[in-house]
Amino acid sequence: MSTIPVITLNNGVEIPQLGFGVFQIEPDKTADAVVTAFDAGYRHIDTAQMYRNEAGVGEAIKRSGLPRDEVFVTSKLNNDSHDPEVAAAAFDRTLEALDTDHVDLFLIHWPLPTVGDFVETWHAMEEIYRSGRAKAIGVSNFQPHHLRRLIDGSTIVPAVNQIEVHPYLTQAEVRAFGTEHGIATEAWSPIAQGKVLDDATIVRIAEAHDRTPAQVTLRWHIQRGDIVFPKSVTKKRIRENLALFDFELDGVDMAAIDGLNRDERTGPNPDTFDYVP
Numbered sequence: 259m260s261t262i263p264v265i266t267l268n269n270g271v272e273i274p275q276l277g278f279g280v281f282q283i284e285p286d287k288t289a290d291a292v293v294t295a296f297d298a299g300y301r302h303i304d305t306a307q308m309y310r311n312e313a314g315v316g317e318a319i320k321r322s323g324l325p326r327d328e329v330f331v332t333s334k335l336n337n338d339s340h341d342p343e344v345a346a347a348a349f350d351r352t353l354e355a356l357d358t359d360h361v362d363l364f365l366i367h368w369p370l371p372t373v374g375d376f377v378e379t380w381h382a383m384e385e386i387y388r389s390g391r392a393k394a395i396g397v398s399n400f401q402p403h404h405l406r407r408l409i410d411g412s413t414i415v416p417a418v419n420q421i422e423v424h425p426y427l428t429q430a431e432v433r434a435f436g437t438e439h440g441i442a443t444e445a446w447s448p449i450a451q452g453k454v455l456d457d458a459t460i461v462r463i464a465e466a467h468d469r470t471p472a473q474v475t476l477r478w479h480i481q482r483g484d485i486v487f488p489k490s491v492t493k494k495r496i497r498e499n500l501a502l503f504d505f506e507l508d509g510v511d512m513a514a515i516d517g518l519n520r521d522e523r524t525g526p527n528p529d530t531f532d533y534v535p
């Protein structure tokens with residue numbers, strides 16, 4: 259099994275650069291999928307309160323027999339819990355569902371610019387961090403102007419910003435802001451939920467390397483330095499998406515995939531998304 263590289267976050271915490279995402283996995287199917295991922299070699303799981311499957315992740319950790327400190331677990335604060343007191347209680351429920359005394363990373367899931375002040379929510383996140391029950395804290399779906407306001411109004415710079423990134427949405431501006439401020443980029447929907455896999459350029463590069471389009475796309479993310487966690491409930495794909503560390507894309511391949519950008523989202527725009535369950 260190839261070794262998964264580790265990235266050191268701005269507070270010294272280490273995160274495996276490749277993980278396993280569990281968005282849209284049914285709660286009662288999550289434990290099986292995560293155990294399959296652990297068996298394949300994944301040690302980093304990305305879940306969220308919104309996914310309603312944190313308990314399945316917790317069950318999988320127990321079933322796997324892996325020591326807790328060998329697994330990196332991320333969860334995210336739901337959109338209905340931005341109020342600081344509500345956020346604290348919601349975080350307690352995350353720990354209960356995961357049946358653990360800490361998460362490795364806890365994120366504000368969406369900025370919800372029309373709902374309230376996410377800087378106040380971030381202050382509640384800072385309290386959670388200081389309690390030691392989240393080893394790192396960060397945000398998700400924040401644009402540079404959200405990050406600027408957050409940094410200006412608080413003490414702790416987010417360790418990560420988890421945003422939609424794939425060859426059709428390369429996110430130059432948000433990633434550059436992150437690099438400048440020591441915020442690691444996590445790329446969600448890294449294969450655009452499958453939409454980039456038929457792209458002629460990606461198929462051509464995959465054939466040249468005798469790899470699948472998914473592997474080439476994920477390898478492009480890895481070489482850009484982002485953190486990725488493809489989702490799959492298919493055992494063969496779970497294994498395939500991990501086999502990225504015994505081949506390399508050259509500068510020409512990387513530039514060809516960079517050139518596919520068309521600023522096309524598969525998910526909501528963070529500047530207008532204000533869904534509260």
Ligand SMILES: NC(=O)c1ccc[n+]([C@@H]2O[C@H](COP(=O)([O-])OP(=O)(O)OC[C@H]3O[C@@H](n4cnc5c(N)ncnc54)[C@H](OP(=O)(O)O)[C@@H]3O)[C@@H](O)[C@H]2O)c1
Pocket residue numbers: 278279280281282304305367398399420421445446447448449450451452455470472473487488489490491492495496498499525
């Ligand atoms: N922060 C946020 O707002 C946010 C939003 C979306 C996602 N995320 C995170 O990012 C993770 C990944 O994103 P995502 O689940 O939206 O999309 P994704 O990983 O880009 O794509 C998942 C889809 O691609 C298929 N797939 C996976 N590997 C494949 C392969 N090797 N070949 C062909 N098809 C393959 C899966 O099918 P099967 O499962 O049927 O195999 C599934 O339909 C999520 O699970 C979640 O943890 C975060």
